[in-house]
Amino acid sequence: MMDFPLTLDVILRRAETIHGDRPVVSRLEDKSLHRYTYAQMAQRAKQLATGLQSLGVNPGDPVATLCWNHYRHLEAYFGVPLSGAVLHTLNLRLHSDDLAHIVNEVQDKVLIVDKSLLDIWHQFESQVNVSHVVVVSDDNIVPEGTLGYEDLLSMGQPTTEGLPELKENQAASMCYTSGTVGKPKGVVYSHRALTLHTLGAGLTNAFELREEDCILPAVAMFHVNCWGFPYLAAMIGAKLFLTGPHLDAESLLDAFHSEKVTVAAGVPTIWHAVLNKLDENPQRYELSALRKLFVGGAATPKSLMQEFQQRHNLRLVPAWGMTETTPIGTISNTRAEPFGSPDEEDFTRRVRQGSPVPFVEIRARGTEGIIPWDGKTMGELEVRGPWIAKAYYKRPDASDRFTKDGWFRTGDIVSIESNGSMKIEDREKDLIKSGGEWISSLDLENAIMSHPAVAEAAVIAVPHSKWSERPLAAVVVVAGKTVTAEELRDFLQPLVAKWWIPDSFKFIDEIPKTSVGKFAKAALRKRFVES
């Protein structure tokens, strides 16, 4: 068989030649829409690659981006790896000290930054040493001392001639974890991992994207390859809608409606906001084209899934992944058993994170070793596969996250059913160890959030002299409604074991969130436990 390397230029060539007339739509900062085709994107990606080469970027050099989701960021997704360089997406929600640390650790040579995000750059500019700052600007006017993105493109040519031959195991991109524990850690993705991830993510038991689809990733291109959607959409030729900075519910719903979006993906907080906006005015949006809303980044609350389905006939599909898994690990899509049964009947099954996609393998380790797949026993999820990290970038101190026999320890506490359908019971660090037993903070949160007066709830462990730890619930009440701790205790009685019911309820205005929209439990611990 031919020695045909698995590299991203194959996907770009396909997008240009087979799906060349399919559209890419971007919402710009001023909310206007920019439209072009994959053929145009490919031409410009090649100009970017050769332009970077003229700038002195060599194979292996890291090129950072600090950008929202838009067509120029898409060009960087292809153009930077095409030049042999490494696309390094910076998370614009991280603290500037973290950004400085990351840029220094990676030694980024070039930074491509949105003009509207220059303020973030200026906060850590003095702490780092970047050779070239390239500014993406809708009006083509850029500050002195920087290079305009369009000027960089005009330094290049729409050709791959003169570009280095790519090897499948060379680095194509990198991304840092959102750093919920300790300093953010870097993960380097090879061309091979990204292309195999694209093939896996396109299968019917994963995202099942088709050429006639329109995909709107309501997930950031600055985080973990935007869940692989840019590469998948290009390989399949699906229409791609990029949101710019406009991730508010109204902008998303407008796009769903007017661009006939068929598939979207986001974290639960995004879908909470969309649900609220839909509830305000259910008739305003025509969403019959929308067939799947993928949910990841945090466990999907069952009530959210039910409300979407029952009130708006929209289907949420939970998925699971991490920065370390490129990210697609499992999708709750694989199995409808018994086939043909009405989905509404089994939200409990559908809200699980689902089965691994082909070529990802899972197992979980409990106190007694590898757990059985009985749907009950809990253990820490371990994964392996061709797009799973085998180490962190320059962090030998974190080698305990990888087992000796070659699996990645995820830190997620799960149960697994007999057909491999996995459920995140908790993050290892969020689990409440009470009296020798485990309480899933997630399950408890979901039970509390199913109360009609509760908007959001986060449960954390509080040290306890007798039980070792006990749960505390931080609760956000729906505007205009009221509920007491006593009422919540009564409400929980039939839903969870008696000893799971929190000793303490704290009513707060908002659950603090991390840079990627997850509950920031560390902040809650600081407020309610350590203070």
Add this chain to the structure above:
Amino acid sequence: MMDFPLTLDVILRRAETIHGDRPVVSRLEDKSLHRYTYAQMAQRAKQLATGLQSLGVNPGDPVATLCWNHYRHLEAYFGVPLSGAVLHTLNLRLHSDDLAHIVNEVQDKVLIVDKSLLDIWHQFESQVNVSHVVVVSDDNIVPEGTLGYEDLLSMGQPTTEGLPELKENQAASMCYTSGTVGKPKGVVYSHRALTLHTLGAGLTNAFELREEDCILPAVAMFHVNCWGFPYLAAMIGAKLFLTGPHLDAESLLDAFHSEKVTVAAGVPTIWHAVLNKLDENPQRYELSALRKLFVGGAATPKSLMQEFQQRHNLRLVPAWGMTETTPIGTISNTRAEPFGSPDEEDFTRRVRQGSPVPFVEIRARGTEGIIPWDGKTMGELEVRGPWIAKAYYKRPDASDRFTKDGWFRTGDIVSIESNGSMKIEDREKDLIKSGGEWISSLDLENAIMSHPAVAEAAVIAVPHSKWSERPLAAVVVVAGKTVTAEELRDFLQPLVAKWWIPDSFKFIDEIPKTSVGKFAKAALRKRFVES
């Protein structure tokens, strides 16, 4: 990223653990049905692998099969490569001299043979040197001097312990071309090629198989990996129906009906027979589950596609591939442009062989070099990709089939549309070169076959003093109907260029077929030209 090899044991593990309860159904020789699950298949495949090891089979050793489609052949598809050995499927329709030549060239160590096919084996047994003959028998009674398949399994264990670690570039299987030109040539498939082929074939713009599907490959497991369906069905968990020797239209339709088959695949001659049977009694079969009939091995006649659609609301989907391409190269599935238009409107588009599946790349070379993608210019198709052969087994003399820059020369004359949709205009050797222009024998055959009185037609070139070559048509008339050469000439007038109309029509009882069901034009040439 992890160094996770792309090997077939990953697919087997997945079939066992994630899709373990999904069914595999085989029609045995006596037409009874055998049912078991992928979990049981996996257990037995492991017994086969370790059993072969006990028999003295070493990594790299070729293990031949001479079998119909059934569950034990499926076990060999996984078990032989799992042991590190190479599955070598023998085409039971080849001449015994060819089989002897092939077995000697490969030096097969073990032969797994169906009891009902022992006659074929006895025809060339004395010319070859095979260490172990393993007989697959539904009644478990096998001839002296041979080993029963079930006895071989009982020498093994349902475990992978002690089996060698597989490398992705090692050989997993091999298959010989059907030898329409010269001696059959062998192609060796690596684990990597087969697993990537499985990922590609599962995508929405390829076979788009789902777990809830029931796939019936009406293509032989002894030829080119059964188009990859055994591996794809196992990876996706689709129900798999294996036909045994019963490829007659009635058996196929019975299976479609009673097993609720959703997807099937076969050569045009199979679908011709199925269409005739359906026409005889359209009410007899309930086929509403059937969503796609893939057609490959030869170009799909447009009339066949139209008749299936118009009379039975069944959709034929042409695909293209070769022994040298594992085999999936292109599928006419990729693009419905404009999306949403009724398919019936554009049979001309749909009957093309379609666009390459992701990671296969195509181009075509005409007399003036690489041809433009204008849908008109003809050239010889060249392909490359991770599951395309780079050489024939032990045949350095055939190196002219591979270009210096790494493409495989298919010998198919094609045109390519702007979106990469390819149409086979002819086999290079079947093209009629008349007066400096090319006549596509395929197009001409399709035009003739669109006459209601014509069952089948094959066109070959006849030497001509003035025009160099002129077409001759061999025609099979539908039973009970009549048609004259003159009537056919009149019929063709509005359909093809005047100079395409054959000088000669020969009415015959049957078009001779090759071992895999294609028109055997060499036999027609012998009869009408060389005699």
